[in-house]
Amino acid sequence: xxxxxxEAPPPREMNVxxxxxxxxxxxxxxxxxxxQKVQGIDDGLPVDNLWIKFKNVNKYGPxxxxxxxxxxxxxxxxxxxxxxxxxxxxxWSLELLQRAAPTVExxxxxxxxxxxxxxxxxxxxxxxLRVSADGALDAAAPELGALPPxxxxxxxxxxxxxxxxxxQSLLQAHAGTLEELELEVxxxxxxxxxxxxxxxxxxxxxxxxxxxxxxxxxxxxxxFSHSDTACWEQCAAVRAALPGLQVLCDECDRVQxxxx
Numbered sequence: 001x002x003x004x005x006x007e008a009p010p011p012r013e014m015n016v017x018x019x020x021x022x023x024x025x026x027x028x029x030x031x032x033x034x035x036q037k038v039q040g041i042d043d044g045l046p047v048d049n050l051w052i053k054f055k056n057v058n059k060y061g062p063x064x065x066x067x068x069x070x071x072x073x074x075x076x077x078x079x080x081x082x083x084x085x086x087x088x089x090x091x092w093s094l095e096l097l098q099r100a101a102p103t104v105e106x107x108x109x110x111x112x113x114x115x116x117x118x119x120x121x122x123x124x125x126x127x128x129l130r131v132s133a134d135g136a137l138d139a140a141a142p143e144l145g146a147l148p149p150x151x152x153x154x155x156x157x158x159x160x161x162x163x164x165x166x167x168q169s170l171l172q173a174h175a176g177t178l179e180e181l182e183l184e185v186x187x188x189x190x191x192x193x194x195x196x197x198x199x200x201x202x203x204x205x206x207x208x209x210x211x212x213x214x215x216x217x218x219x220x221x222x223x224f225s226h227s228d229t230a231c232w233e234q235c236a237a238v239r240a241a242l243p244g245l246q247v248l249c250d251e252c253d254r255v256q257x258x259x260x
Contacts, residue, residue: 012076013106014038016096017083024089031092038078038100079125080106082260087111087134094119105152106260110134114142117166121173124151128260132160132184143169153177156260158218160184164203171207178209182216182258186224187231201237212245219251226251 014037019030081104086093090113097109097119105127109120111134120129121144141163147153154174159167161184171178188198197203204215215238219226226249235247248255 012078013080013082014078014100015082017085020083020085020093020096021088024091031089035092035096035099038081038096040077077103079103080260082106082108084109085111086113086116087136090116097123108260111136113137114140117142117144121170122148122151124148127152127154128156129154130158130260131162133162133166135161137163137166141165144173145169147173156180156182156258158182158184158258158260160218168203168207171204171209175208175210175212177211179211180214180216180258181209181212182218184218184220184224186219187226187234200234201241204238205241209242212242214246214248215242216248216250216255219249228252 014034016034019027019034022031078100081096081100084093084096084107086109094115097116100107101119101123103125104123105125107120107123107126107128108130109116110132112120112131113136117131117137120126120131143165153176155177157170157174157178157180159170159182162170171181183200185197185200200217217231217235218224219231231249231252235249238247239245250257
């Protein structure tokens with residue numbers, strides 16, 4: 001009898017929240033391991049660790065094969081990568097994004113520098129992205145160009161505190177595929193213009209968002225301003241600029257939070 005066909009390993013996700021909050025030189029072994037695992041690589045373990053490794057195996061992988069001396073661990077490809085915090089060790093987080101690029105479809109990245117944004121922009125299979133900036137991009141806001149050939153294009157995006165020019169270029173690049181957009185933005189307020197947007201309707205109207213069907217304005221009251229009257233006016237202006245678009249406020253409409 002022929003052996004049954006091998007089952008494909010299930011897709012995998014990685015959460016690098018802890019290790020990505022360490023400065024260069026710290027937690028080097030963990031960082032090196034993360035760089036390998038994000039590509040589905042592991043150097044193997046001694047056979048005397050076999051029992052420990054088997055105890056950690058579950059239906060989500062990793063898959064294990066044996067030889068006489070070592071265990072080889074074949075990790076499924078990473079399709080969801082979350083909590084990548086770029087400001088602590090920019091060089092390592094950039095390498096992580098570059099190694100993950102061929103397979104990642106869902107990504108969460110915080111405090112990116114221009115190099116990180118461009119690495120994300122080049123990911124060919126990326127469908128869902130959450131990106132939250134920390135102000136480091138404001139001095140020289142990068143503008144992203146057209147998507148590279150063969151790029152799938154985003155379907156879902158949540159963006160926070162990106163410079164205006166950067167956000168506009170990102171939206172324009174994905175205008176043909178982006179269906180759902182969540183923006184962390186306040187209602188117009190002169191004293192907090194950098195965290196609000198007095199002409200959000202104009203900004204979105206210039207992006208050519210022909211696939212967009214749902215917009216959620218995320219207020220996050222600790223950071224962004226919000227008042228009922230200003231919110232109603234802001235939402236109405238966006239609806240007028242983009243007819244047929246569902247426009248919601250997470251405060252007023254009690255929108256359930258989504259994740260990449």
